[in-house]
Amino acid sequence: PYEYSGFRDEVLASKTSAYITTSLNESPIYDVKGPDAVRFLSSVCVNNFKNMKEGDIRHGILCNARGQILTDGVIMKIAGDTYRTYWLQPVIDYLLQKSGMDVEGVDISGKEFFIQVAGPRSLEILEKASQSDLHDIRFAHHRMAKIAGKHVRILRLGMAGTLAYELHGVMAELNDVFGRIWDSGQEFGMRKLGRVAYFMN
Numbered sequence: 001p002y003e004y005s006g007f008r009d010e011v012l013a014s015k016t017s018a019y020i021t022t023s024l025n026e027s028p029i030y031d032v033k034g035p036d037a038v039r040f041l042s043s044v045c046v047n048n049f050k051n052m053k054e055g056d057i058r059h060g061i062l063c064n065a066r067g068q069i070l071t072d073g074v075i076m077k078i079a080g081d082t083y084r085t086y087w088l089q090p091v092i093d094y095l096l097q098k099s100g101m102d103v104e105g106v107d108i109s110g111k112e113f114f115i116q117v118a119g120p121r122s123l124e125i126l127e128k129a130s131q132s133d134l135h136d137i138r139f140a141h142h143r144m145a146k147i148a149g150k151h152v153r154i155l156r157l158g159m160a161g162t163l164a165y166e167l168h169g170v171m172a173e174l175n176d177v178f179g180r181i182w183d184s185g186q187e188f189g190m191r192k193l194g195r196v197a198y199f200m201n
Helices: 007-016 037-044 091-099 122-130 171-188 195-200
Strands: 019-021 029-033 057-063 069-079 082-086 104-107 112-118 141-147 150-156 164-170
Touching: 007 019, 007 195, 019 171, 029 037, 029 091, 037 082, 037 091, 057 091, 069 091, 091 104, 112 122, 112 171, 122 141, 122 150, 122 164, 122 171, 141 171, 150 171, 164 171
Parallel strands: none
Antiparallel strands: 019 112, 029 082, 029 104, 057 069, 069 082, 112 164, 141 150, 150 164
């Protein structure tokens, strides 16, 4: 939605309580996997991925031969030789097809939901929703948990070093997970964040 309670109220929630939004639910999602996954990612991004462990998150920046940014997004290691990327498609697929490396690309856009929760009360809200302790999730890390009986991946990732999280899971289970988080946030003054406030934030 464009707006819920008004952009001022929605934006202030990130300072006083927490907001919940699905503004990035249409994110391009692309898995890179195979024996040469690390080699490939290191060859097309400005940073390298040799020491990346399962549960780590990196910012991925793809440039052309002149050093101009083609796209940037998030890369996380989800299993042994499998890396999930966000907002790097279609550039990353084009580069992968040309690479000649032992690596496979799978576009899973539209199959995974993308919920963002941010603000000083966001950790309390998510712990109530998941009925679990989430203090162990450090900045730029992720792990699996359960909310409303559904498996979700919880990432701690924000732009200003404050408490901010993303939750990813099976698209068909979005409403159940979103509803449980929203219900859990009521006592903390949580707000729904619309498009205007999101891009203003």
